[in-house]
Amino acid sequence: MASGQAADMSLMDISKIFSLLQPKEEDEDGEQCQALNDAVSGDNAALLSELLSQEGYRRCINAHSGWGVPVTPLRTAAALGHLKCVEVLLEHGAEIDSLDVKAQTPLFTAVSGKHLDCVVALLKAGADPNGSPYNNCSPLLTAAREGDVDVLRELLRFGAEVDVRPKVPEWASNATACRGPLYISAVYGHLDCFRLLLLRGANPDYNCTDQKMLARIKQPKTVLEVCLRYGCGVEYIQLLIDFGADVFLPTLIIDKTTKQNEALLLLLKERVCPKTLMSETRLAIRRYIPVAIKEPAIDRLDIPLILKNYLKHATSELG
Incomplete structure (x- = not known):
């Protein structure tokens, strides 16, 4: 009996989870959200821009919707690699680091999909390159x-x-x-x-x-x-x-x-x-330069180009 109750409870819990993931039919903004998602899914940037020119649709720009795993329009556009839609959504104030239920940001999904142009657009717009601390x-x-x-x-x-x-x-x-x-x-x-x-x-x-x-x-x-x-x-x-x-x-x-x-x-x-003196010198100089600015800092050094290339490992040893 106890095992039967446990099984029933598990089924009830699973059903509850799926019900929470389904879109709410009573949501008054449901139609607007669906229209935005349809425009993004169809890579129709012109229609998306037209919709977002209206206040009712702008209210839904950061809304999570869709069956299964509710997501924002920006997350959908990034995941599909629809660059124009990404740009339109960003222009209209879409939240750039919004999270889905997996704690994934739009940038994360663009990287997963290997959509380089979307990755660059999101980074230039200020997306956190490290993603979400919750993922x-x-x-x-x-x-x-x-x-x-x-x-x-x-x-x-x-x-x-x-x-x-x-x-x-x-x-x-x-x-x-x-x-x-x-x-x-x-x-x-x-x-x-x-x-x-x-x-x-x-x-x-x-x-x-x-x-x-x-x-x-x-x-x-x-x-x-x-x-x-x-x-x-x-x-x-x-x-x-x-x-x-x-x-x-x-x-x-x-x-x-x-x-x-x-x-x-x-x-x-x-x-x-043992390493050569040149190799040890290169290691010492590179360790001194902060990680974030290694390449620019090396380029600014007042040394011959051949030495700059050596510091950047563009050449292995100097003759």
């Missing part, structure tokens, strides 16, 4: 996972946190909480994103500097160790070395099953061969 993921983590280097570049240009972590409660923290953009781009094999993140100041020893994290996780993995374990290739190892990763952090277990590949040999060689 576990972030636009930058999403772009790194998808390997969308152009979207990643724009997010970083507008101030996205380069070493952002998934947002999970402290009591739920585990190794997953360590998986930042650099880690994810390596695991998914996105070398261009991996390099861009390092250029924009990502910590090459990510996972091994946060004392609170170290206290909760028994064996945190450095990005260098992850690259070795996933067979990311020598290019990833070389980049981490060039950007100052501590080559002594990974614990290497050499046995009969260990593949002696080029990447591992490169790391072992680096452990016994």
Whole structure:
């Protein structure tokens, strides 16, 4: 009997949830909201502009509507990649960082859909490049996972946190909480994103500097160790070395099953061969420059172009 009651209650709870997600028929602004959504869904920017010229429709510009997961017109336009509609809605005062029931902002959905033009439009209009603090993921983590280097570049240009972590409660923290953009781009094999993140100041020893994290996780993995374990290739190892990763952090277990590949040999060689003075100087200068202004600051230095390019890793060594 008790189990039957529990099942009934579960069904009742599920029914209640679905009823809450359905649009309210008695909503007096329902027709206006639907008209806005139809215009956005159909990518009809002219009609959308005409509707928003009327007070009744402007009241609904930030309304959440639609069956299932109610969303704002701006969220719909961003998710579908309808740039003109995004621009019209922003011109008429749409709330740029409005949240849906998943705590996703319009920018987050534009990044997920790989709609670069919408991403740029939202960022220029003032969207938070880090997304919502209430969502576990972030636009930058999403772009790194998808390997969308152009979207990643724009997010970083507008101030996205380069070493952002998934947002999970402290009591739920585990190794997953360590998986930042650099880690994810390596695991998914996105070398261009991996390099861009390092250029924009990502910590090459990510996972091994946060004392609170170290206290909760028994064996945190450095990005260098992850690259070795996933067979990311020598290019990833070389980049981490060039950007100052501590080559002594990974614990290497050499046995009969260990593949002696080029990447591992490169790391072992680096452990016994010190960096050149030029490499150490480049690392020291880059560490001194704040993450947010590395590229502009380097361009303003009163030094020859060849040295600027070296500081920006456009050339590997100077002859």
